[in-house]
Amino acid sequence: MLDMTIDYKALPRWIKPAMAARDVATFNGQLRVGEFARLADLLVNPVDDLVDVTLNCGFDAQGRQVINCQVTGVVHMICQRCMQPCPVVLDTQTALSPVVDDEAALGLPGDYEPVVLVGDQIDVREMVEDEILLSLPIAALHEDHCQK
Numbered sequence: 001m002l003d004m005t006i007d008y009k010a011l012p013r014w015i016k017p018a019m020a021a022r023d024v025a026t027f028n029g030q031l032r033v034g035e036f037a038r039l040a041d042l043l044v045n046p047v048d049d050l051v052d053v054t055l056n057c058g059f060d061a062q063g064r065q066v067i068n069c070q071v072t073g074v075v076h077m078i079c080q081r082c083m084q085p086c087p088v089v090l091d092t093q094t095a096l097s098p099v100v101d102d103e104a105a106l107g108l109p110g111d112y113e114p115v116v117l118v119g120d121q122i123d124v125r126e127m128v129e130d131e132i133l134l135s136l137p138i139a140a141l142h143e144d145h146c147q148k
């Protein structure tokens with residue numbers, strides 16, 4: 001029997017950042033755009049778009065846990081001129097640091113973004129979804145010509 005599933009390298013759903021930092025762990029894999037509930041209103045997903053995610057974990061010079069999160073791929077939004085799907089290139093790189101709550105997030109240096117812990121773990125899908133939300137344009141337009 002043929003396996004029709006797309007070749008897809010899964011990321012762990014949860015990581016323990018303290019352990020990952022100690023191990024200087026790297027996670028590399030893909031997420032399906034269709035898995036992101038909060039992006040469902042913003043994105044159209046005509047071809048089951050995948051994003052590539054790389055997480056490099058470790059400590060900074062101050063001993064703070066850091067997750068360098070890179071998200072790349074092509075997603076689709078509705079073009080505001082022709083109302084057809086329009087490709088949007090994602091290429092984000094963000095230094096994230098795990099915090100216990102929003103108050104702790106205020107203590108982070110400005111070049112870090114907080115990611116709130118759930119117990120001692122981080123929800124990788126939620127974290128990547130936040131990164132994509134922050135990087136999407138307010139409105140998408142086809143760059144050159146709209147399709148007829």
Ligand SMILES: [Zn+2]
Pocket residue numbers: 079080081082083084086141142145146147
């Ligand atoms: Zn268009």
